[in-house]
Amino acid sequence: MSLRRNITSGLRSLLRRKQADRELNEELSGFLEMAAEEKIKQGMSRKEARRAVRLEQGNIEVTREVVRSTTWESSVETCWQDLRYAARRLRKSPGFTAVAILTLALGIGANTAIFSLVNGVLLRPLPYRNPDRLTMVWEKGRDGSPQNVGYATYLDWKSQSKSFEQLAIYSSWQPVLQAGGEPEQINGLRVTSNYFRTLGVHPEIGRDFLSEEDSPNTNKVVMLSHSLWQRKFNSDPSIVGRTINMSAAQYIVAGVLPASYQSLMSQDPRGGTVEIWRVLGYDVSQPWACRTCHHLIAIARLRDGVSIAQASAEMDIISAALTKAYPKEYDDAGVIITPIREQLLGPASAPLHMLLGAVCFVLLVACANLANLLLARATNREREVGVRTALGATRGRIIRQLLAENCLLGMLGAAAGLFPAYWMPRALAIIGAGDLPRLDQIRLDWRVLLFTAGVALLTGIVTGLAPAYRLSKTELRNCLQQGARSSANLSSSTLRGILMASEVALSLTLLISAGLLLRSLSRLLVVSPGFDPAKVLSMQTSVLGQRFSDNKIVRQYFADAVERLRALPGVPSAAAASQIPLAGNMDRYGFHVEGKIHANPEEDPSAERYCITPGFLDTMRIPLLRGRDISPSDTSTTQQVLLVNETTARRVWPGEDPIGKRVKLGGLDKPWWTVVGVAGDVHHVGLDAAPDMQVYVPHRQWPDPDRSMVFVIRTAGPPTAISSAAQQAIHSIDPAQPISRIVPLENYVGLSVQGRRFASILIGVFASMALVLSIVGIYGVTAYTVSQRTREIGIRAALGAQRAELFRLLLHQGMLLVLCGVVAGLLASVAFTRLLSSLLFDVRPTDPLTFATVVFLLVGAAAAACFFPARRAMRVDPVVALRYE
Amino acid sequence: MADKPSDLVQGTLDMLILKTLALEPMHGYGIAVRLEQMSKGVFRVNAGSLFVALQRLQRAGLIKSEWKATENSRRAKYYALTEPGRQRLNTEKQEWGRQAAAIARILEAS
Numbered sequence: 001m002s003l004r005r006n007i008t009s010g011l012r013s014l015l016r017r018k019q020a021d022r023e024l025n026e027e028l029s030g031f032l033e034m035a036a037e038e039k040i041k042q043g044m045s046r047k048e049a050r051r052a053v054r055l056e057q058g059n060i061e062v063t064r065e066v067v068r069s070t071t072w073e074s075s076v077e078t079c080w081q082d083l084r085y086a087a088r089r090l091r092k093s094p095g096f097t098a099v100a101i102l103t104l105a106l107g108i109g110a111n112t113a114i115f116s117l118v119n120g121v122l123l124r125p126l127p128y129r130n131p132d133r134l135t136m137v138w139e140k141g142r143d144g145s146p147q148n149v150g151y152a153t154y155l156d157w158k159s160q161s162k163s164f165e166q167l168a169i170y171s172s173w174q175p176v177l178q179a180g181g182e183p184e185q186i187n188g189l190r191v192t193s194n195y196f197r198t199l200g201v202h203p204e205i206g207r208d209f210l211s212e213e214d215s216p217n218t219n220k221v222v223m224l225s226h227s228l229w230q231r232k233f234n235s236d237p238s239i240v241g242r243t244i245n246m247s248a249a250q251y252i253v254a255g256v257l258p259a260s261y262q263s264l265m266s267q268d269p270r271g272g273t274v275e276i277w278r279v280l281g282y283d284v285s286q287p288w289a290c291r292t293c294h295h296l297i298a299i300a301r302l303r304d305g306v307s308i309a310q311a312s313a314e315m316d317i318i319s320a321a322l323t324k325a326y327p328k329e330y331d332d333a334g335v336i337i338t339p340i341r342e343q344l345l346g347p348a349s350a351p352l353h354m355l356l357g358a359v360c361f362v363l364l365v366a367c368a369n370l371a372n373l374l375l376a377r378a379t380n381r382e383r384e385v386g387v388r389t390a391l392g393a394t395r396g397r398i399i400r401q402l403l404a405e406n407c408l409l410g411m412l413g414a415a416a417g418l419f420p421a422y423w424m425p426r427a428l429a430i431i432g433a434g435d436l437p438r439l440d441q442i443r444l445d446w447r448v449l450l451f452t453a454g455v456a457l458l459t460g461i462v463t464g465l466a467p468a469y470r471l472s473k474t475e476l477r478n479c480l481q482q483g484a485r486s487s488a489n490l491s492s493s494t495l496r497g498i499l500m501a502s503e504v505a506l507s508l509t510l511l512i513s514a515g516l517l518l519r520s521l522s523r524l525l526v527v528s529p530g531f532d533p534a535k536v537l538s539m540q541t542s543v544l545g546q547r548f549s550d551n552k553i554v555r556q557y558f559a560d561a562v563e564r565l566r567a568l569p570g571v572p573s574a575a576a577a578s579q580i581p582l583a584g585n586m587d588r589y590g591f592h593v594e595g596k597i598h599a600n601p602e603e604d605p606s607a608e609r610y611c612i613t614p615g616f617l618d619t620m621r622i623p624l625l626r627g628r629d630i631s632p633s634d635t636s637t638t639q640q641v642l643l644v645n646e647t648t649a650r651r652v653w654p655g656e657d658p659i660g661k662r663v664k665l666g667g668l669d670k671p672w673w674t675v676v677g678v679a680g681d682v683h684h685v686g687l688d689a690a691p692d693m694q695v696y697v698p699h700r701q702w703p704d705p706d707r708s709m710v711f712v713i714r715t716a717g718p719p720t721a722i723s724s725a726a727q728q729a730i731h732s733i734d735p736a737q738p739i740s741r742i743v744p745l746e747n748y749v750g751l752s753v754q755g756r757r758f759a760s761i762l763i764g765v766f767a768s769m770a771l772v773l774s775i776v777g778i779y780g781v782t783a784y785t786v787s788q789r790t791r792e793i794g795i796r797a798a799l800g801a802q803r804a805e806l807f808r809l810l811l812h813q814g815m816l817l818v819l820c821g822v823v824a825g826l827l828a829s830v831a832f833t834r835l836l837s838s839l840l841f842d843v844r845p846t847d848p849l850t851f852a853t854v855v856f857l858l859v860g861a862a863a864a865a866c867f868f869p870a871r872r873a874m875r876v877d878p879v880v881a882l883r884y885e
Numbered sequence: 886m887a888d889k890p891s892d893l894v895q896g897t898l899d900m901l902i903l904k905t906l907a908l909e910p911m912h913g914y915g916i917a918v919r920l921e922q923m924s925k926g927v928f929r930v931n932a933g934s935l936f937v938a939l940q941r942l943q944r945a946g947l948i949k950s951e952w953k954a955t956e957n958s959r960r961a962k963y964y965a966l967t968e969p970g971r972q973r974l975n976t977e978k979q980e981w982g983r984q985a986a987a988i989a990r991i992l993e994a995s
Contacts, residue, residue: 006944024936027913027962031932034914037957056931063933070937071944 082404104413107366120442129200140334206255410460504821514767530682627677
């Protein structure tokens, strides 16, 4: 109550400052008048009475200040005064102010931009209820890696475990939606009916999936994302309960999810966001529901009070029992449980933290630069501070006043630095951010603004503290003397030296990090993907319709489609494959080699499977190393043949000829395939991952031919020029077939390095900023020192010192500091770059070439920054120099 | 010694102002005069401490103020006790009585 009154009346007197002052004045002078009148009544003259009252009561000005200064609002007022004074001073030296604000804007702007990125991607809460209770649950592979689960395993986990409130699974699904215009392939997931209950997400309209819908022979129900609902169904709420056509089947719309929910489960930029969910509808009797059918991903919500360690312990026991019961169906016992956060955001956090570290360095360099500027200014301000001290200002008051100036600078710098954060989303769209999730959530929100304000204040205080402290210790006597030399020259030049050396050290560390990353990128870009992506167009298609339930028709359709594409003008070759490298596809089959099958077939290796039409190797320009390619004469009636890649040949048949060897794919109950050729390795997952085992099987021979295929079309001209002709060619066979993801192969190659390119470009930009800032800093310090020593130089020159000697003298100090900084920076780099090792490719964290290049560059630039001011000083006529000051 | 004004015991100025205002609303100078009169010249308050105290009491909601004309038709700010102020005066009076009695007992103990 009284606190509120205190605040409100304080605010009132702040806002009506003049009125409050007038009232206090009137009250005080009334008091004195009345006292005087009293004395007049007692017989004094008016003049005597006034004098007596003044003697009794003291100076009325002081009294007024005393009364005013006891309120809280008066300290607000002095702050305001300090700020206004600071603003006046800054306006008086526009050059200094501009340089300082620009320096800070660079440092703070970089920080704000990267923080807004970190905030959007990592700090915003995940769109689930209590996301920290959500975990991923994996089977543990023989090598300790997390692996997907089979449906039967999931059912056992679910019925036996007690640690989880909910356990759900999902797998990817690419249906073709036939609604609102052209048929379109969209990204979806097949999920168990408790999937959304596990995540804690409720449909905005409609209902959640029912558990009785989660079996093979019921209605197929789907959930729509808000964006799909808007895009394809015009936000029509009556869509709920209606039937929609997808991939030649009918589905009932159960509900629409809220706009705030964006699926993070598929974050592959090549895959796009998930827009539709369908009930999994499995049954253990189905062949794809087996224990070894590892194609499902499990997520779980931990029960309250159960830790991940407790859940792991329980699941390990369950898994051990299952392994014992089904020894041939499990590779190894064990379960891996990881927080969902780590799964979804983990890959993004290393580069983001690295960038955050980099911008911190930039800010520190900017701070050091500004502190140096302020120190130089401080020397010129000693007189002013001396006068203020003489007039009774306390040291605290002076420090506060000087800090107000710095905080004002910080705030102005921050205001300028907010622009990069505002433009960040657009900038990211230009340089491309690779596979960072949730990029659309980057914006200026209160967290970013708070962060920027905090950084600005901290920067202002940190940069200003040293100069302010030094100034406040100014010896009164010294600085009031006319023409006195700066009194604390020694300590401030030491400070300047330390600041300059640390700038060099920080820049060096940043430059080395950037150098290592850029070298990794350049190493990566020269890695051959194993095929020639130039001038190849890819497009995805799925066949749908009742007539495609016949395998023969599917095979014939793709053979015809490839023929029509080949007949196009300017198309030397074309083919189709179930998946293509670097496009984010994932299709692996167990690889069981005749005579080398393990007792537990689950321990056999697996290979990436490409189901291809003849001419695929030729179109992709994947070299055939041995044997023969798949030909049109390999049909369902001839011997089943396949190609393996070099890695498979080397790993499975070392020192043997693989041609003629036989393997089974995806289970021992499958038929034998005979190796007829060896193809070159291709990078399937990424350029930075070593090629794995790969097999190529003929689409004409595969028992259940793939219905979703990617066409690859080699073109004579630019690949996109052919795209409409290619679509027409496909549609000339069947106009109802959807075509999607029409992408030149080169784009996939580019996308696979985009995350790395993004991080490398940004850190390169930051390192250049640090370099420029520190060069400016070195130049500034040298120029200042030289100007302080002009008189000394003049004397030395007059006494006969040689130019070269003087020059050496001047360069010596600056370069010594630079070298100190280089040594410190090298030590720091050795410590820091180890943290980068996960982001490097084919470059060691202590790569001597990078280190040497960066040191050379930095020392060269620093030498230039020292050289020019020194040379200017040398040109000064000794006579002029002696008269200087 | 006795004719020289004494310094107030720490913290008692607020209580004495409240007591002065309990009789009737009063302006600043009036309060000072009244304090001096009632203490028979022992306490003399200067304008600085008086107005600081008045400001503090008003912020605490124990007194309120109003501009009025004095008997000499001069404009002055009159202070008056509020209900919380009256309660505070009572509790302070009791507390003071207890303490003064206790101090007296200690000093008179032989």
